[in-house]
Amino acid sequence: MTAVLQFDVRKNRCPRVCDSGRLVCYAPVFRWLLFPQDVQMQPVLDFLNARQQTALDELCQFLRIPSISADSAYKPQMNECAEWVRASMTAAGLTATIYPTDGHPIVYGERLRDPSLPTVLVYGHYDVQPPDPLNLWTSPAFEPQVREGKLFARGATDDKGQLFTHLKSIEAWVKVNGELPVNVKVLIEGEEECGGVHLDHFLETHRDLLKADVAVVSDTSQYGDGIPAITCGLRGIVAAEVRLKGPSKDLHSGIYGGSIANPVNALTRMCGTLVGADGRVQIPGFYDDVDDLTPAERAQYAKLPFTEASFLKEVGSSATFGEAGWSTLERRTARPTCDINGIFGGYTGEGPKTIIPSKATAKITCRLVPRMNPHKVLDQLEAYLKSQCPAGIEFEFKRFHGCEAFVFDPTSDWLVAAGRAVETAFGQPPVLVREGGSIPVVLSLKQILGLNTLLLGWGRNTDNLHSPDEHIHLQDFHRGTLASACLWKELATVPRG
Amino acid sequence: MTAVLQFDVRKNRCPRVCDSGRLVCYAPVFRWLLFPQDVQMQPVLDFLNARQQTALDELCQFLRIPSISADSAYKPQMNECAEWVRASMTAAGLTATIYPTDGHPIVYGERLRDPSLPTVLVYGHYDVQPPDPLNLWTSPAFEPQVREGKLFARGATDDKGQLFTHLKSIEAWVKVNGELPVNVKVLIEGEEECGGVHLDHFLETHRDLLKADVAVVSDTSQYGDGIPAITCGLRGIVAAEVRLKGPSKDLHSGIYGGSIANPVNALTRMCGTLVGADGRVQIPGFYDDVDDLTPAERAQYAKLPFTEASFLKEVGSSATFGEAGWSTLERRTARPTCDINGIFGGYTGEGPKTIIPSKATAKITCRLVPRMNPHKVLDQLEAYLKSQCPAGIEFEFKRFHGCEAFVFDPTSDWLVAAGRAVETAFGQPPVLVREGGSIPVVLSLKQILGLNTLLLGWGRNTDNLHSPDEHIHLQDFHRGTLASACLWKELATVPRG
Numbered sequence: 005m006t007a008v009l010q011f012d013v014r015k016n017r018c019p020r021v022c023d024s025g026r027l028v029c030y031a032p033v034f035r036w037l038l039f040p041q042d043v044q045m046q047p048v049l050d051f052l053n054a055r056q057q058t059a060l061d062e063l064c065q066f067l068r069i070p071s072i073s074a075d076s077a078y079k080p081q082m083n084e085c086a087e088w089v090r091a092s093m094t095a096a097g098l099t100a101t102i103y104p105t106d107g108h109p110i111v112y113g114e115r116l117r118d119p120s121l122p123t124v125l126v127y128g129h130y131d132v133q134p135p136d137p138l139n140l141w142t143s144p145a146f147e148p149q150v151r152e153g154k155l156f157a158r159g160a161t162d163d164k165g166q167l168f169t170h171l172k173s174i175e176a177w178v179k180v181n182g183e184l185p186v187n188v189k190v191l192i193e194g195e196e197e198c199g200g201v202h203l204d205h206f207l208e209t210h211r212d213l214l215k216a217d218v219a220v221v222s223d224t225s226q227y228g229d230g231i232p233a234i235t236c237g238l239r240g241i242v243a244a245e246v247r248l249k250g251p252s253k254d255l256h257s258g259i260y261g262g263s264i265a266n267p268v269n270a271l272t273r274m275c276g277t278l279v280g281a282d283g284r285v286q287i288p289g290f291y292d293d294v295d296d297l298t299p300a301e302r303a304q305y306a307k308l309p310f311t312e313a314s315f316l317k318e319v320g321s322s323a324t325f326g327e328a329g330w331s332t333l334e335r336r337t338a339r340p341t342c343d344i345n346g347i348f349g350g351y352t353g354e355g356p357k358t359i360i361p362s363k364a365t366a367k368i369t370c371r372l373v374p375r376m377n378p379h380k381v382l383d384q385l386e387a388y389l390k391s392q393c394p395a396g397i398e399f400e401f402k403r404f405h406g407c408e409a410f411v412f413d414p415t416s417d418w419l420v421a422a423g424r425a426v427e428t429a430f431g432q433p434p435v436l437v438r439e440g441g442s443i444p445v446v447l448s449l450k451q452i453l454g455l456n457t458l459l460l461g462w463g464r465n466t467d468n469l470h471s472p473d474e475h476i477h478l479q480d481f482h483r484g485t486l487a488s489a490c491l492w493k494e495l496a497t498v499p500r501g
Numbered sequence: 502m503t504a505v506l507q508f509d510v511r512k513n514r515c516p517r518v519c520d521s522g523r524l525v526c527y528a529p530v531f532r533w534l535l536f537p538q539d540v541q542m543q544p545v546l547d548f549l550n551a552r553q554q555t556a557l558d559e560l561c562q563f564l565r566i567p568s569i570s571a572d573s574a575y576k577p578q579m580n581e582c583a584e585w586v587r588a589s590m591t592a593a594g595l596t597a598t599i600y601p602t603d604g605h606p607i608v609y610g611e612r613l614r615d616p617s618l619p620t621v622l623v624y625g626h627y628d629v630q631p632p633d634p635l636n637l638w639t640s641p642a643f644e645p646q647v648r649e650g651k652l653f654a655r656g657a658t659d660d661k662g663q664l665f666t667h668l669k670s671i672e673a674w675v676k677v678n679g680e681l682p683v684n685v686k687v688l689i690e691g692e693e694e695c696g697g698v699h700l701d702h703f704l705e706t707h708r709d710l711l712k713a714d715v716a717v718v719s720d721t722s723q724y725g726d727g728i729p730a731i732t733c734g735l736r737g738i739v740a741a742e743v744r745l746k747g748p749s750k751d752l753h754s755g756i757y758g759g760s761i762a763n764p765v766n767a768l769t770r771m772c773g774t775l776v777g778a779d780g781r782v783q784i785p786g787f788y789d790d791v792d793d794l795t796p797a798e799r800a801q802y803a804k805l806p807f808t809e810a811s812f813l814k815e816v817g818s819s820a821t822f823g824e825a826g827w828s829t830l831e832r833r834t835a836r837p838t839c840d841i842n843g844i845f846g847g848y849t850g851e852g853p854k855t856i857i858p859s860k861a862t863a864k865i866t867c868r869l870v871p872r873m874n875p876h877k878v879l880d881q882l883e884a885y886l887k888s889q890c891p892a893g894i895e896f897e898f899k900r901f902h903g904c905e906a907f908v909f910d911p912t913s914d915w916l917v918a919a920g921r922a923v924e925t926a927f928g929q930p931p932v933l934v935r936e937g938g939s940i941p942v943v944l945s946l947k948q949i950l951g952l953n954t955l956l957l958g959w960g961r962n963t964d965n966l967h968s969p970d971e972h973i974h975l976q977d978f979h980r981g982t983l984a985s986a987c988l989w990k991e992l993a994t995v996p997r998g
Contacts, residue, residue, distance in 0.1 A: 239755060243853035252817020257840045258736060258938025261868045262780075262832035263812070265822035268841040269776050272863075276773025279766050281891070283759075315760070320749020323893035325762035335759035343754045344765040345856050346847035351864060356740035356901045358866055358938075359842050366769075367848060369855055371758045394778070396820035404853045441755025441855075 044181050048489050051176045056482055059172050060155070062092070063481070064148040066130075066164050067157040073108055073131035074198040082108045082194055085130050089192050096171045097178030098190060105202035108194030112213070115174065116187045122495055123187040125216035125455060127445055128167025128223065129196035132159035133470045140472035154475040161463035165476040166222040166484060167192060169462060173488035185496035189216055196223075196445070203445065207452040217500055218418045219449045220491070222484065224461030227437055228309060232430040232487075234422060235459035237338065237438030238446060240372035240409035242382050243345075246271070246389055247365045249398040254350070254359040261360060265394040268349040271364040274392040278342045278368070283327040283335075285342045285370070287388045290381065295374040297338050301414065304436055305334050337438040341371040342385075371440060378406030407447045411438075412456050421494040422458045429487035460487065541678050545986050548673045553979055556669050557652065559589070560978070561645040563627075563661050564654040570605055570628035571695040579605045579691055582627050586689050593668045594675030595687060602699035605691030609710070612671065613684045619992050620684040622713035622952060624942055625664025625720065626693035629656035630967045637969035651972040658960035662973040663719040663981060664689060666959060670985035682993035686713055693720075693942070700942065704949040714997055715915045716946045717988065719981065721958030724934055725806060729927040729984075731919055732956035733909040734835065734935030735943055737869035739879050740842075740901035743768070743886055744862045745894050751847070751856040758857060762891040765846040768861040771889040775839045775865070780824040780832075782839045782867070784885045787878070792871040794835050798911065801933055802831050834935040838868040839882075868937060875903030904944045908935070909953050918991040919955045926984035959984065 052059070071085035072078040086102050086109040093100035098113030108131065116123070135145030135158045143149040148157035159165065170190065177184045191214065193203045207214065227233040250267035251260075280286045297305065310333050312324060326335040335341075349364025351357035370381055386401045393399045412419055414436050426434040449455045462484030468474045549556070568582035569575040583599050583606040590597035595610030605628065613620070632642030632655045640646040645654035656662070667687065674681045688711065690700045704711060724730035747764035748757075777783045794802070807830050809821060823832040832838075846861025848854035867878055883898045890896045909916055911933050923931040936956075946952045959981025965971045 239758075241755065241855070243855070245853070250818060255816055256938060257838070257842060257866055258738065258868060259936070260816060260833055261736075261838040261840050261866075261937055262823045262834075262836050263821055263829045264816055264818045265820075266776075266840050268844050268863075269772075269839075272769040272773035272841060272844065273776070273778075274773070275766075276769035276771070279763075279770070281770075281889070319752055319757060319761055321747060321761045321893045322895075323762075324760055325891050325893050326759045332760045336757055339759050341754070341758040342766075343758050343763050343857055344769060344847065345754060345854055346849050346858065347765050347769065347861065348845045348849040350841065350843035352843050352845040352862075356742070356864055356866060357842055358738065358740070360840055361843065364844065365849075366765075367853055369754055369758075369853060371755060392778070394822050396818045396822050398819070439755070440758055441753065 044185070045490065045493055047180045048173075048176045049486055051180045052172065052482075052485055052489060059168075059485065060478065060481070063155070063165060063168050064157070066092070066168060067148045067159050068146055070146045071131050071159070071194065072134050073195050073200065074134055082131065086111050086194060089130050092171050093190060096175035098174065098188070103206065105206065107200045107202045110194065110203065110206050111192045112190065114187070114189040115178070115184060117183055118187065121186050122218070122498055122500055123189065123216040124492070124495055125214055125219045125449070125453070126167075126170050126188060126190045127219060127221045127449065127457075128170070128190075128192045129163050129194065130167070130192050131194040131197050132162070132164070133197050135472070137472060142473055145474075150478065153479060154477050155481065156473055156475040158474055160474050161467040161476040162469045162474065163196070163223045165481055166462050169222065169481065169484040169488045170220070172485045173492070176489055177492060184492050186492050188492070189214060204448050204452065207448055211453060214453055216453070216455055218495065219453075219455040219457040220460060221443070221446065221457050222460050222462055223443070224439065224459045225463050225465045225467070226461060226480070227435050229464065231309070232426045232432065232434040233437045233461060234419065234426065234434045235439050235461065236412040236414055236419060236436045237374065238410040238442050239337070239340075239438070239440050240376065240378060240407045241369055241442050242372065242378045242385070242406035243367070243369045243404035244382060244385060245365060245367050245402040245404065246274070247363065247400040247402065248393070249363050249400070250396060251360065251362050254362050257358040257360050264360070265396045266360045267364040267397055268361050270394050270397050271347070271349060271366055274389045275344055275347070275366050275368070277392075278344070283325060285340060287342065287384050289384050290340065290342075293375045293377065293380070294340060295411070297334060301338075301436070302334065305331060308333060308435060308437070337440045338373055340373050340376060342368065344368055372409045374409045374411040376409060378408060382406060407442055407444070410442070410446050410450060410457070412458070416456070417498045418456065418458060418495065421498050422460060422491060425490035425494045426460065426487050428490045429483045460491070462487065541682070542987065542990055544677045545670075545673045546983055548677050549669065549979075549982050549986060556665075556982065557975065557978070560652070560662060560665050561654070563589070563665060564645045564656055565643055567643045568628050568656070568691065569631050570692050570697065571631055579628065583608050583691060586627050589668050590687060593672035595671065595685070600703065602703060604697045604699045607691065607700065607703050608689045609687065611684070611686040612675070612681060614680055615684065618683050619715070619995055619997055620686060620713040621989070621992055622711055622716045622946070622950070623664075623667045623685060623687045624716060624718045624946065624954075625667070625687075625689045626660050626691065627664070627689050628691040628694050629659070629661070630694050632969070634969060639970055647975065650976065651974050652978065653970055653972040655971055657971050658964040658973040659966045659971065660693070660720045662978050663959055666719060666978065666981040666985045667717070669982045670989065673986055674989060681989050683989050685989070686711060701945050701949065704945055708950060711950055713950070713952060715992065716950075716952040716954040717957060718940070718943065718954050719957050719959055720940070721936065721956045722960050722962045722964070723958055723977070724932050726961065728806070729923045729929065729931040730934045730958060731916060731923065731931045732936050732958065733911055733916060733933045734871065735907040735939050736834070736837075736935070736937050737873065737875060737904050737906035738866055738939050739869065739875045739882070739903035740864070740866045741879060741882060742862060742864050742899040742901065743771070744860065744897040744899065745890070746860050746897070747894050748857065748859050751859050754855040754857050761857070762893045763857045764861040764894055765858050767891050767894050768844070768846060768863055771886045772841055772844070772863050772865070774889075775841070780822060782837060784839065784881050786881050787837065787839075790872045790874065790877070791837060792908070794831060798835070798933070799831070802828060805830060805932055805934070834937045835870055837870050837873060839865065841865050869906045871906045871908040873906065875905060879903060904939055904941070907939075907943050907947060907954070909955070913953070914995045915953065915955060915992065918995050919957060919988060922987035922991045923957065923984050925987045926980045957984065957988070
């Protein structure tokens with residue numbers, strides 16, 4: 005066994021790529037040698053192991069295209085990038101098409117083998133964040149460079165590097181076995197980083213085309229270095245603004261103080277009780293529909309490595325604070341919140357000014373957990389605030405947007421199958437985590453296409469997403485590709501529901 | 502009687518001045534004719550009645566000097582104005598001197614008759630507010646014009662017109678009787694409208710010169726049209742700023758929400774309970790030293806004409822609000838307050854932004870009533886806010902300034918005497934009122950010289966103080982002069998000590 009491993013490692017080692025000296029793909033080789041029923045799998049992995057440099061070279065081509073969706077000056081490069089994706093899909097064995105939109109094009113490819121097999125819809129985005137500030141990049145953002153086992157470039161991890169693993173694994177399956185064990189549909193958009201609105205329209209108008217059993221998105225991260233993760237929950241959100249209007253103009257606080265309601269006093273009064281001293285949100289009914297974490301999930305949370313000290317250093321704070329009875333990790337990912345994001349009213353210059361302000365405004369967001377209804381939460385929030393509005397103050401409540409939380413049942417066959425694929429490639433089972441934020445496309449896939457999404461992140465939180473020196477670890481890129489290759493096999497075993 | 506009155510009226514009528522047709526000085530003439538013991542008084546009033554046009558012409562000279570203290574370009578005019586005041590004092594029979602300061606000059610004049618008589622210190626200011634916006638003036642700010650019984654010019658009521666009444670009444674006494682019934686000292690400064698600091702220094706360094714029994718300031722207003730008033734109370738004030746600092750930078754409210762304290766949430770929580778839903782300030786100990794209005798004062802308040810509807814129209818609000826158990830007038834003048842004058846933190850632009858802000862700031866002032874100690878109130882405020890500061894938030898409390906409330910015992914002989922003088926000139930007894938704001942000079946006179954101030958306002962709230970088309974009613978200017986003339990006589994009767 006050892007000999008085989010060593011041979012395999014030597015054979016696959018690529019000094020230029022893996023110059024960190026870290027070895028890749030021990031586990032898969034080990035596993036597929038032990039389990040002869042996986043005869044189709046091993047050659048695919050061999051193929052991928054042997055072609056790491058090629059994959060890397062191709063990824064570098066992809067990364068060299070400055071597909072900055074937010075900047076209209078890069079429209080030609082966006083089109084060039086979409087074309088590159090289409091060609092890459094074709095090379096992987098997919099039937100690929102570019103769908104123009106009123107914004108940036110969507111690239112869609114598919115390889116449908118057998119309607120009786122599961123169909124997987126892969127989502128990714130080929131657009132990237134603007135690279136500014138340019139002077140903080142060690143090497144230019146669109147000139148990929150490998151340093152210390154990492155590939156540096158804008159989009160290396162978000163999302164070109166991660167989505168490309170799926171194209172490479174599909175290609176390997178097709179080239180080695182002539183087919184995939186599942187039907188695959190791949191949807192790569194170009195407006196994720198610029199808040200584009202055309203994807204939802206495309207989903208709505210191509211429901212049949214995109215029909216599938218499950219979705220796969222690789223746009224999240226591992227939990228930490230060497231701790232692969234599947235994100236099985238995302239919080240939802242509602243956002244609103246409350247505007248109070250008192251006297252028609254700022255008044256002298258000496259002449260009028262005590263006679264009429266002060267809108268800033270009133271606003272602090274109504275907002276100040278949104279969260280209690282115990283960290284619990286005090287809006288009546290707020291917790292009515294909250295799905296608490298199960299004991300199994302909490303046990304999983306408790307096992308995750310987390311040190312308060314390094315967390316506090318990360319946020320630059322001296323203490324954690326939040327709802328009693330829940331750990332910091334649980335609170336930031338699986339408990340609902342109510343945060344005032346901004347507040348303003350009256351005099352904001354230097355020194356004092358003796359006025360009763362005419363107006364005051366606060367911006368509020370609540371993070372939602374599964375089963376909480378955004379409309380209901382906004383209703384509760386509005387009613388609670390309004391109930392505390394004193395006489396003489398005009399109350400206005402503006403609703404911005406809202407989306408539900410997302411959760412993938414941790415016991416689902418799809419998730420268990422994906423876990424096996426990740427375990428195979430990463431050498432250990434993934435932890436199941438939830439994220440505190442929301443990912444709009446996951447909601448769209450759920451709401452428009454009815455699909456649950458497997459959030460399989462190969463990269464790391466520390467990969468400088470959206471920042472200078474964005475990178476992906478070569479090791480992560482390669483084992484992500486292997487995990488993707490295993491994923492098709494594992495998902496093929498899931499009974500369709 | 503009627504004949505005498507008519508005769509007197511005819512004699513005193515001055516069509517150019519009193520073009521509104523309203524008649525002045527019925528009451529004084531009536532009174533002094535009835536009471537022969539006031540033989541010294543009637544000739545003074547006759548003198549003033551006969552010389553209304555002269556007084557008006559002189560006031561117009563005074564008003565033509567653009568003594569804008571805030572604008573250094575008007576330094577020559579400030580000096581010219583100080584010289585004008587000095588000359589006017591001399592003409593009135595005072596020994597007058599100009600005291601240069603590091604800012605604008607102070608003019609001081611005195612006429613000391615007999616150390617056994619009461620000594621009255623009159624304060625006024627010869628500087629005026631800038632006249633901007635110029636285009637809103639019907640006639641130029643420094644070209645006095647009479648229209649409909651009112652004299653329009655910057656400074657007409659604040660304070661040239663009001664202070665000049667005292668110089669004219671002194672002149673009348675001296676010219677008619679050769680002496681005044683009291684010792685008078687007159688202090689006219691030039692930095693009231695620009696927040697100057699030199700008056701206090703002058704008071705501190707001229708305590709002997711300014712020694713007196715009582716001070717008189719005519720820089721307030723009547724309660725309303727035809728309702729003369731003596732202001733016998735002013736609220737004090739403390740001002741502070743509370744600054745909270747949470748994480749070292751704004752954080753993503755999805756990724757971090759629930760894990761650490763949000764400074765805006767914390768600030769609204771601590772500020773939101775400063776004033777309760779019942780309008781009472783909830784800072785522990787806040788009311789400990791509050792001197793409640795006496796039943797007599799409340800009875801007086803209850804008699805003052807006040808209509809909620811017109812008050813609400815004035816402030817542009819739909820309802821009054823404040824401490825239960827006290828009327829609106831009482832609350833705005835004789836009850837303590839706690840107002841947030843400004844608040845800011847986090848995102849203040851358009852739409853939502855999903856952050857946990859790093860910082861939040863609020864500016865707070867409390868209005869104080871008699872017996873409340875500014876330092877104690879600031880201590881209470883700081884302790885109360887700090888006690889609610891959650892873990893992970895840095896608390897900073899910045900104190901700006903503070904001054905005590907001022908109150909003149911309504912039963913004092915000085916006040917009763919002044920009331921008689923006002924009643925004589927205005928034809929009805931003045932109402933005793935308190936003002937909600939503070940007048941710094943009143944505090945300085947009290948703290949530095951130990952003097953209580955008789956706040957005798959001849960003008961009206963509606964005279965456009967600090968605004969375009971500032972004016973004084975000719976009627977008010979004249980009866981103010983008569984009231985001042987009576988004042989010397991009445992104050993002479995007050996036992997010293």
